[in-house]
Amino acid sequence: MPRSAELPSLAAKLEALFRSRPGRPYSNQEVSDEINRRARGDGTTVSASLLQQLRSGSKTNPTVNTVEAIADFFGVPAAHFLSGSADGVLPEERALLESMRDNDVRSVALRANGLSPDSLRMIISVIEQARRLEHLDENNDGT
Structure with a gap:
């Protein structure tokens, strides 16, 4: 099997981030609302339906601005979505990321x-x- 087929998908990494909150997972709507509330100077908005498409894997090629906005919300670098680890977060970084939220x-x-x-x-x-x-x-x- 080629190495690229072994890497986790964008959908898998997003799902891991959505489920990273203790208690209950983030909803598409609350993530969308907060990203849009923070609305960066580039005018990037992210709809709940886009988040659902990315999480389900039906959409796999978001814009760079969208990836950056999502990464900013979750407190991870945009490169997180390019890394080869199972969820893009090193075990020693997980507790830090959770506390920094x-x-x-x-x-x-x-x-x-x-x-x-x-x-x-x-x-x-x-x-x-x-x-x-x-x-x-x-x-x-x-x-």
Whole structure:
């Protein structure tokens, strides 16, 4: 079997992303609504029906702008859809991607960018203390 036949399809990668949210999968409509709410300067909009066609595999060649808009929504690089892994996400990236979907977590990470190592250590210490106070790391070592 040729190597290209072994690679997961765009539909499979999209389906994995739609199902990546804990609790319940994203719906086509909510993804479409959020992409269109964010409407980038290039005028790209994505309909729920287009998302359904891409997920089902009935449409397999979206525009670059569409791929970029979908990738932006899910917090993955557009190249995710070109990679050869089963869902385009490395196992060690999965937890990070899931946590970065939370706007508050993303905000903390973005605001910490560029701080000195000493400042970052102080912030990590504060976060670790807050996690202990909220009993979030009782079943692991907190790292």
